[in-house]
Amino acid sequence: MTITEIARLANVSKSSVSLVLNNKPGVSDKTRAKVLGIIKKYRYRPNQIAQSLAGGETKSIGLIIKEIDNPYFGRLMRGVYDACSKLGYTVLLGSSEQSTDKEAEIIRTMLSKRVDGLIISPIQNEDADYSYLVDLTKDAFPLVILGSIPNFPTNSVDIDNFAAAFDATSHLIRLGHKSITHFAGPSGHGLKRLEGFRAAMQEAGLPLQKHSIVPVQPYTPNGYQAGKELFAQSPGSPTAVFCYNDLVAIGLMNALLDLGIDVPGRVSIMGFDDIDIAEHLRVPLSTVRMPSYEIGTSAADLLISRLAEGSTPRIERITLAYTLIERRSVARMTSPVLSGAVV
Amino acid sequence: MTITEIARLANVSKSSVSLVLNNKPGVSDKTRAKVLGIIKKYRYRPNQIAQSLAGGETKSIGLIIKEIDNPYFGRLMRGVYDACSKLGYTVLLGSSEQSTDKEAEIIRTMLSKRVDGLIISPIQNEDADYSYLVDLTKDAFPLVILGSIPNFPTNSVDIDNFAAAFDATSHLIRLGHKSITHFAGPSGHGLKRLEGFRAAMQEAGLPLQKHSIVPVQPYTPNGYQAGKELFAQSPGSPTAVFCYNDLVAIGLMNALLDLGIDVPGRVSIMGFDDIDIAEHLRVPLSTVRMPSYEIGTSAADLLISRLAEGSTPRIERITLAYTLIERRSVARMTSPVLSGAVV
DNA sequence: TTGAAAGCGCTAACAA
DNA sequence: TTGTTAGCGCTTTCAA
Numbered sequence: 001m002t003i004t005e006i007a008r009l010a011n012v013s014k015s016s017v018s019l020v021l022n023n024k025p026g027v028s029d030k031t032r033a034k035v036l037g038i039i040k041k042y043r044y045r046p047n048q049i050a051q052s053l054a055g056g057e058t059k060s061i062g063l064i065i066k067e068i069d070n071p072y073f074g075r076l077m078r079g080v081y082d083a084c085s086k087l088g089y090t091v092l093l094g095s096s097e098q099s100t101d102k103e104a105e106i107i108r109t110m111l112s113k114r115v116d117g118l119i120i121s122p123i124q125n126e127d128a129d130y131s132y133l134v135d136l137t138k139d140a141f142p143l144v145i146l147g148s149i150p151n152f153p154t155n156s157v158d159i160d161n162f163a164a165a166f167d168a169t170s171h172l173i174r175l176g177h178k179s180i181t182h183f184a185g186p187s188g189h190g191l192k193r194l195e196g197f198r199a200a201m202q203e204a205g206l207p208l209q210k211h212s213i214v215p216v217q218p219y220t221p222n223g224y225q226a227g228k229e230l231f232a233q234s235p236g237s238p239t240a241v242f243c244y245n246d247l248v249a250i251g252l253m254n255a256l257l258d259l260g261i262d263v264p265g266r267v268s269i270m271g272f273d274d275i276d277i278a279e280h281l282r283v284p285l286s287t288v289r290m291p292s293y294e295i296g297t298s299a300a301d302l303l304i305s306r307l308a309e310g311s312t313p314r315i316e317r318i319t320l321a322y323t324l325i326e327r328r329s330v331a332r333m334t335s336p337v338l339s340g341a342v343v
Numbered sequence: 344m345t346i347t348e349i350a351r352l353a354n355v356s357k358s359s360v361s362l363v364l365n366n367k368p369g370v371s372d373k374t375r376a377k378v379l380g381i382i383k384k385y386r387y388r389p390n391q392i393a394q395s396l397a398g399g400e401t402k403s404i405g406l407i408i409k410e411i412d413n414p415y416f417g418r419l420m421r422g423v424y425d426a427c428s429k430l431g432y433t434v435l436l437g438s439s440e441q442s443t444d445k446e447a448e449i450i451r452t453m454l455s456k457r458v459d460g461l462i463i464s465p466i467q468n469e470d471a472d473y474s475y476l477v478d479l480t481k482d483a484f485p486l487v488i489l490g491s492i493p494n495f496p497t498n499s500v501d502i503d504n505f506a507a508a509f510d511a512t513s514h515l516i517r518l519g520h521k522s523i524t525h526f527a528g529p530s531g532h533g534l535k536r537l538e539g540f541r542a543a544m545q546e547a548g549l550p551l552q553k554h555s556i557v558p559v560q561p562y563t564p565n566g567y568q569a570g571k572e573l574f575a576q577s578p579g580s581p582t583a584v585f586c587y588n589d590l591v592a593i594g595l596m597n598a599l600l601d602l603g604i605d606v607p608g609r610v611s612i613m614g615f616d617d618i619d620i621a622e623h624l625r626v627p628l629s630t631v632r633m634p635s636y637e638i639g640t641s642a643a644d645l646l647i648s649r650l651a652e653g654s655t656p657r658i659e660r661i662t663l664a665y666t667l668i669e670r671r672s673v674a675r676m677t678s679p680v681l682s683g684a685v686v
Numbered sequence: 687t688t689g690a691a692a693g694c695g696c697t698a699a700c701a702a
Numbered sequence: 703t704t705g706t707t708a709g710c711g712c713t714t715t716c717a718a
Binding site: 002004015018046048052053 | 697699
């Protein structure tokens with residue numbers, strides 16, 4: 001079934017069919033009704049590929065994340081998807097798997113598929129030059145970044161990671177913890193959170209020691225490994241650790257439990273993200289809630305609103321709110337001497 | 344940049360450029376080199392939309408699942424994505440959110456976007472007529488179903504849910520459990536698993552009682568709720584529960600823990616899926632491992648191989664292996680009288 | 687080995 | 703209000 005076919009069956013021209021297809025004025029009610037009848041009868045649906053070639057827009061956007069199976073991105077993807085489908089857009093999925101080359105290649109592929117816009121959670125290495133992103137913005141291609149890249153003006157959606165980490169650390173300090181370690185994540189969000197941690201420690205006059213900051217890959221096994229190493233020798237080990245994300249926190253929790261170290265009795269754990277299972281762990285996890293669903297919907301809404309506007313060079317940076325979630329993995333510090341006493 | 348542009352710059356015809364673009368013979372090495380040079384220089388990439396309109400294939404497939412943020416589908420999506428991108432295909436994402444109407448609408452949209460094939464995890468209601476799926480196969484549209492629909496011959500990928508449930512239940516029985524409840528899921532996989540449960544109970548000569556089967560929505564809060572209700576009054580409650588999936592099992596586990604009921608001391612819990620966090624729960628979950636990643640890759644490989652073959656009406660049903668995973672949430676039954684004794 | 691021309695299914699001037 | 707026509711950027715005969 002093609003538009004030509006429909007036109008023939010309805011005894012009208014292609015243009016008339018096109019007009020009713022796109023709900024445009026310029027056709028008599030009679031013609032419209034007739035065409036609509038034929039369309040319904042034959043369950044005709046225009047070929048979107050042809051529409052795109054002729055009309056210019058594909059009604060699809062590309063979403064490029066770092067890992068498909070990752071609870072954080074899962075919720076985020078759902079946000080993007082929900083907002084897009086509500087607005088009639090299809091999403092093409094891309095996953096960079098932490099590889100800059102893949103990210104660049106995915107972008108090229110999506111451009112050749114003529115997506116109307118792109119939402120990207122960019123890989124942030126020390127040596128990433130973001131040249132492909134720069135190219136995009138140079139051409140004024142509709143783009144929304146998830147997170148933020150220093151000195152790179154684009155539409156973006158993020159939370160204030162510095163403030164969130166600062167608050168989370170301060171919370172631990174307020175509870176009496178003095179020896180706190182940060183399991184630090186990769187550049188990008190990881191760096192911001194590390195800075196927030198540092199700032200909070202400094203403000204409280206708490207010195208950073210040798211093991212105050214340990215860099216960790218953002219996955220459960222790495223958190224486990226780092227936990228095992230850090231707590232292998234008890235003396236000098238911290239009473240609280242603030243983790244880059246929940247996945248790391250889960251690993252750490254298991255390491256501690258395997259080591260026979262009580263959580264939160266002996267050490268408190270603070271996560272980040274509040275992924276769905278955080279509250280269902282062996283010890284329900286205190287964490288910072290990332291509004292990942294909202295990040296997704298905001299990004300999609302922002303992108304699509306830009307498309308509607310045409311190529312307005314206006315850029316918008318959206319900062320969403322985070323929330324400190326108190327569950328059981330963080331406890332008030334009890335001095336070893338008074339251990340067991342009511343606090 | 345268009346092919347016409349490139350042709351002009353290289354002083355050749357569009358057709359020659361097209362031939363080198365598609366790596367086809369019929370151009371001299373000299374011309375090929377010249378064209379390739381221009382292409383590289385201008386970083387030209389053909390407009391895939393135009394290619395699709397002229398050539399017939401879009402090099403993209405549609406993946407329709409039920410929920411984007413769901414650890415089970417997360418791993419599955421990753422499988423599909425990995426296999427597709429390895430083979431040069433893009434995936435369009437669709438999520439039916441358990442609505443038949445949405446599922447049908449997504450299919451229509453994807454068809455109008457001319458995806459080359461479809462991978463669908465179909466909603467299975469009692470009243471689902473699958474008419475849209477039937478239409479698809481009537482037209483010999485390349486399709487792979489995740490799961491299986493009775494009397495509906497299509498390519499499909501699944502595990503033997505009946506056998507898996509049978510094995511899981513038998514495992515519980517072998518451990519001495521006699522009073523076992525099944526938290527049963529929705530039609531489709533849910534039905535198969537229920538039958539497997541029933542068969543195992545029957546084979547062991549264990550009678551089904553009033554509370555042996557409780558239907559539950561496949562999510563954590565529902566598992567929690569059902570757990571609370573079932574174990575509110577202790578007498579008559581089962582010593583083991585086999586859950587439709589891990590999400591339900593997590594809810595149940597929390598309900599039990601909140602009720603002060605020991606897991607697995609007083610009741611054993613068996614899940615299904617082996618989602619990533621299953622091993623990190625308060626009590627590490629014994630479960631049946633769904634090879635969801637492999638289901639994804641198999642489905643994509645199968646679909647794409649069908650595309651290559653042309654419209655061969657051959658259909659293939661792939662059944663993948665499951666695995667019983669023993670962790671801590673299931674224990675050997677100890678008679679209440681001998682409780683505390685060495686078993 | 688090359689190029690000209692038709693056509694994929696649609697939109698959008700423009701004329702009628 | 704309608705129909706005619708010319709593209710959109712590519713592939714693919716078919717001649718040269």
